Amino acid sequence: MEKIVFYILAFAMLSFSLMSVLSQRLLRSAVYLFGMLASIAGFYFLIGYHFLGAVQLTVYAGGIVVLIIFSILLTHEIDYKMERPSWLRAGAAGIVCLGGAAMMLHLLSTSPFTRVEAPERSDLNTLGELLLTPGDGGYLLPFELISILLLAAMIGAIVIAKHHLAGNENQENKTL
């Protein structure tokens, strides 16, 4: 049963990502990206990491895709169609990517992975405790760094997206 679900999810992931990369319509491409992210969340649920699946759904599928769709709607017409990449560029990129994928798959299939047997610790209590443990297997420092990074990114995004600087507001309003 899980095997069938995994194959369905893998097919959905790969086909959605291919369509997202190949589609000529910008908005459809974003919707395919949403499908891809949602099926990855399904994969996380299937593998048993429920917290990660929930975060993937809320932050990625809920937040980032909405942000991308907003930016598409702000900068393009709704049925905007992109031109196809030239055959030379598409062919060269395809050959490079196929070669890279073949090499990676060969390396993966020949490398010996050894499993370190241990009782599984992936419930939400363990995650929460480790996220607030300083030192010795804890993740307090990266957690705080991420929060500072998010704050900095938020301020930076506001400053960049702000059109008028405080000084020359009137002047720029006239030119618009």
Place this chain on the structure above:
Amino acid sequence: MIPGVSLLEILTVSTLMFFIGVYGFVTRRNLITILMSLELVLNGAAINFVAFNKYLYPGQPAGQFFTLFLIAVAAAEVALAIAIVINLYRRIKSVEVENVNTLKH
């Protein structure tokens, strides 16, 4: 572990997704679609972290934390990139890569 699914199958899916993202990154000429291809690449890497955590090191949830931080960094990155894209559109009325040839305004 997912019963009946080996580690190699998951890694195959994530590798293919990574290189589909690289293909989109190279062929697309629009800044927003380049950003979307980048999401594919990041998600391929995130699947790898999760699969290695689940199959090889079930005792330490390090892979889950890396994926968690990766999602947070991706959110910050997308917010900044979209601020830049919208500002660029205000200035030159285009988000195609060919038309972006200066960083000064």
